[in-house]
Amino acid sequence: MRKLEGKTVVVTGGGGGIGGATCRRFAAEGARVAVFDLSLEAALKVADDIHEKGGRALALRCDITNRAEVDTALAQAEAELGPVEVLVNNAGWDVFRPFTKTEPAQWAKLIDINLTGALHMHHAMLPRMVERKRGRIINIASDAARVGSSGEAVYAACKGGLVAFSKTIAREHARHGITVNVVCPGPTDTALFAEYKEGAGNPEKLLEAFQRSIPLGRIGQPDDLPGAIVFFASDDAGYITGQVLSVSGGLTMAG
Numbered sequence: 001m002r003k004l005e006g007k008t009v010v011v012t013g014g015g016g017g018i019g020g021a022t023c024r025r026f027a028a029e030g031a032r033v034a035v036f037d038l039s040l041e042a043a044l045k046v047a048d049d050i051h052e053k054g055g056r057a058l059a060l061r062c063d064i065t066n067r068a069e070v071d072t073a074l075a076q077a078e079a080e081l082g083p084v085e086v087l088v089n090n091a092g093w094d095v096f097r098p099f100t101k102t103e104p105a106q107w108a109k110l111i112d113i114n115l116t117g118a119l120h121m122h123h124a125m126l127p128r129m130v131e132r133k134r135g136r137i138i139n140i141a142s143d144a145a146r147v148g149s150s151g152e153a154v155y156a157a158c159k160g161g162l163v164a165f166s167k168t169i170a171r172e173h174a175r176h177g178i179t180v181n182v183v184c185p186g187p188t189d190t191a192l193f194a195e196y197k198e199g200a201g202n203p204e205k206l207l208e209a210f211q212r213s214i215p216l217g218r219i220g221q222p223d224d225l226p227g228a229i230v231f232f233a234s235d236d237a238g239y240i241t242g243q244v245l246s247v248s249g250g251l252t253m254a255g
């Protein structure tokens, strides 16, 4: 992928399944990676893997729902790794149950992590990118945002909101040399998906149903996602902004 060498990248939720795979891939492309996660332990594990392979990474505990923590972590990342050119908003969380069985306290937590957290990251990062007249933002939504998903109503609302927000920010900041694109994973084998399967009541049956309905015949693995994410961050994607790409084995084919 063109021109990722030496660039500083922030990945939120970088200690998780898709986030960890994304951090490792950016590091393999020669980027310097700031691994932001609520769990410092998880972030440290990913950073250690990158160091072992000779890459450059910094693990930082950062709760994206807390603006003060976001500001502190970004300042630390820039002080140690240099100006951030690429931001991947990947941290996410879900609770799996029919909407009428959910409570407002759960909605608040879902909105805080899946929507407000990403807003904090943009609000903190955009002025820096505007000043430098360049930046790449890749937001990780979900196919639930494009086609809906039973048991994930509020999560889907947040991810749909993130898609609309991304397109608006893409328009507002194109003149500053900043692109904003969205990657939508389908069912992907991570801790989050394990919880989804449990929440659905019959994990094995659900897995079988997904496998039958996914044209490419299997659920995703974390390593299926970084190619699309790294592409949007690369110079090859310099003329692409405000776009949404599903990486879901063909499960959804949105126009």
Ligand SMILES: NC(=O)c1ccc[n+]([C@@H]2O[C@H](COP(=O)([O-])OP(=O)(O)OC[C@H]3O[C@@H](n4cnc5c(N)ncnc54)[C@H](O)[C@@H]3O)[C@@H](O)[C@H]2O)c1
Residues within 6 Å of the ligand: 012, 013, 014, 015, 016, 017, 018, 019, 036, 037, 038, 039, 042, 062, 063, 064, 065, 089, 090, 091, 092, 093, 113, 117, 140, 141, 142, 143, 184, 185, 186, 187, 188, 189, 190, 191, 192, 193
């Ligand atoms: N796995 C799937 O099937 C799937 C499908 C569609 C979309 N997604 C999206 O992909 C992204 C990555 O999910 P994953 O499947 O790798 O899940 P994961 O649970 O493996 O990783 C999520 C990471 O986010 C971190 N996190 C949670 N709350 C945070 C907060 N407040 N601040 C900072 N970090 C926080 C967690 O500690 C964890 O390391 C999420 O945005 C998720 O919604 C996943």
